[in-house]
Amino acid sequence: MPQAQIQPAATGATPPLSPTVQHEDPLLNLIxxxxxxxxxxxxxTIDLDGKSSIADFMVIGSGRSTRQVAAMAQKLGERLKQGGFGGPRIEGLPAADWVLVDAGGVVxxxxxPEVRTFYNLERMWGFDGPTGAA
Structure with a gap:
């Protein structure tokens, strides 16, 4: 599966991160x-270093259906517990249009897809989204 890449914003943002590359942060790697x-x-994946105190990284992804979104979030929660990172806070599971998994250093x-387009979090954080245009 080709991974979407985002280009750094003109304000000195760090380069985009890819799930196919190992990073220094073991929590991010597991996620x-x-x-x-x-x-x-x-x-x-957006590096929030110097941009926010809520987390070190923000990860945004889409599922094909509410069922897949819910399953990804639940499995992620289980894998985080098994990996020794504790139980994350998970919000939005009943509807599963938008599920937030707060794993501490990574949100x-x-x-x-339709809900993601509507809220466009990438643009809120200074990026145009998964197409790579900044």
């Missing part, structure tokens, strides 16, 4: 691997 295993679509947003 990216879990989502890749579950066939996430249009995966984007994960999983969407159905």
């Amino acid at each position: 990216l691997q879990s989502l890749d295993d579950d066939q996430v679509q249009d995966l984007v 994960v947003h999983l969407f159905r």
Whole structure:
């Protein structure tokens, strides 16, 4: 599956991260691997260092249906516990249009494609989204 890449914003942002590359952060590695295993679509990772105190990274991905979005979030929660990172806070599971997984240093947003387009979190953080245009 080709991974979406985002270009750094003109304001000195760090380069985009890819789930196929190992990073220094083991929590981020586990999350990216879990989502890749579950066939996430249009995966984007945003380095929040110096931009926000809520987390070190934000991961945004899409599922093909509410069922897939919910399954990815639940499996991610299980894998985080098994990996020794504790139980993450998961919000939005009943509807599963937009599920937030707060794993501490990494915040994960999983969407159905239409909902992701509507909220456009990538643009809010200074990126045009998974197409690579900045």
